[in-house]
Amino acid sequence: MLSIETMRSWGADVDEALVRCLNNESFYLMLVQKAVQDANFDRLPEAVAAGDLDKAFEAAHALKGVTANLALTPILKPVQEITELLRARTETDYSPLLKEISEQREGLTALF
């Protein structure tokens, strides 16, 4: 059940996000639903798997912006980390971070 309260218990910084949404709760919740469907959630692991770190960086960067704007903290944290690694085109094992992002995303989706 997607609501302010469930968002809060999931770990989103609801207060911060609501300010950004001009305190319009339904607007905020609508945006959250759209955010979770962002195509970059799929593009990111695909790009990493293909070894295209440029594309991966772009996808991560885009996700970072959206999740930061909506203060989706549990997803934002790993996204921020992976973005910095990808910015430097670091050769490393990205699977733990990708897993984290995926799981947090599922957790949020489960609220709807």
Place this chain on the structure above:
Amino acid sequence: MNNRNDMPDLQEKKRRRRILIVEDEFVNRELLKVYLEGEYELIIAETGAQAMAALRTQIDTLSLVLLDLNLPDMHGMDILREIKRDPELNRIPVIVLTGDTESEVESLNTGASDFISKPYPRHEVIMARVRRSIELSENRDLIRGTELDQLTGLYNREYFYRYAEQYDTFHRGEDTDALVVDISHFRLINERFGKACADEVLRRTGEALLAAMKESGGIVCRREADTFQVYCPHREDYEAFAEEIAAAAGEGLKGRVRIRVGVYSRVDKTLEMERRFDRAKSAADTIRNSFSASVAMYDDTLREKEVEEERLLDDFPEALAQKQFAVYFQPKFDIRQSKPVLCGAEALVRWKHPEKGMVSPGVFVPLFERNGLVRDLDNYVWREAAAQIRRWKDMLGHAVPVSVNVSRIDMLDPELTDTLRGLVEENGLDYGDLHLEITESAYTEDAKQIVSVVSGLRELGFRIEMDDFGSGYSSLNMISTLPIDALKLDMMFIRTAFSENGNTRMIEITLDISRALNVPMIAEGVETEEQMLALKKMGCDIVQGYYFSKPVPAEEFERFLI
């Protein structure tokens, strides 16, 4: 009874400024929309291609672009570069939407006016930044707007000098020429073909000059009316250039347009910018009455003239203090009776220079007018004239009215009325004793302001004589509304009318005008008895000229008073 429901909505909707938002992420886009749609009309682009298309079609109506750097089909930076590179687009301010500090610096360096990073700051902050970027760019446009001459789109004079100075810093050690380009007989073009056509000629001249500068380098401005100034890399010969410009200016016009080009070659860069163009102008002036030459170079004889003028300017303050300027009087005679009767005099200034002897007013008056000294000179003449009227009044028991010249520049002096009033009161005169001669051409520029000053003076009791009538450009209906008490016919009329093939028709017409206005007509420059008698026959009221007397000092004038 009218059905008012059918009437169109006459209240104009306040036009909202338009912003282009280029952002592919739904969430970010929606947030921006919700912040901005209250105050702005929004155009949305989700891809680089959409953004470019929107820019092309909305070029004239966009106030700002919010540009995300992360676009699916292009890099936002490339779009930013494209906008800043394009001469039409680069006036539009761009705020870059970036998620990281690295792109911030690069975008600012590429010409973004601001950036907004994610997570977004408070919406009030976003609004304020948007507003500020728009304001700054509109102010810049406004300044650019006033930098430019309305008609031709070229720089106007003041900004031109600043840009010329900048040009110097970018072209140190290079030879540069200063040109003054004048359209010959522009007034005739105006009269013969009309104002719209004359404006076209100016526009075409400006365009041709700009095109020439694009090729060679250099900058152009419109100085005033029919004069342009050019600052460009040195060239040995300007004949072909002059031909080109003249051809472009006169395109489509019956009859050629002739231009004069004055060149100050290889400018002395220690000289003030304005002075460089003064030299070019003095060169252009030497072609004034020639029918063949188009180009003249500033050279030594002109340099000598310049030195002379410098000297006269330097000598002015002392000359004024030492009363080297003498006021002479030329009598005016009423010729309507069987015998001419003295009815007044015109005060004229003469300069008895200690070394140079008599300096012609034809030389120093225009010089002082150009250099802002004429006000002091005229004030001096008025004071002397007023004092003289007083002396004659005491001598004779009645006043001999004296007219003094008031130039257009004097008209602009806010203290004019007080000064003149002061002179009348100090000398215990009647206002009607001091006549003010104002030339017709003074009325045609800044007409409203001049008319209001003159009306004020007239109300005090001054008599206003319109000088050089026929040399200005007043329309007939304007003349009928001007506050004047006499018309002074321009000397040229007399000269032409009594020349070999001339006729007196124009004088008769002017007499009709003066009768219609119910004011006396004064003919100036009358030299022979033949002229005087012809004028008398036509009904002219007053005559002034060498026939009766040249201008003389006050003591000599007294012989007319007995």
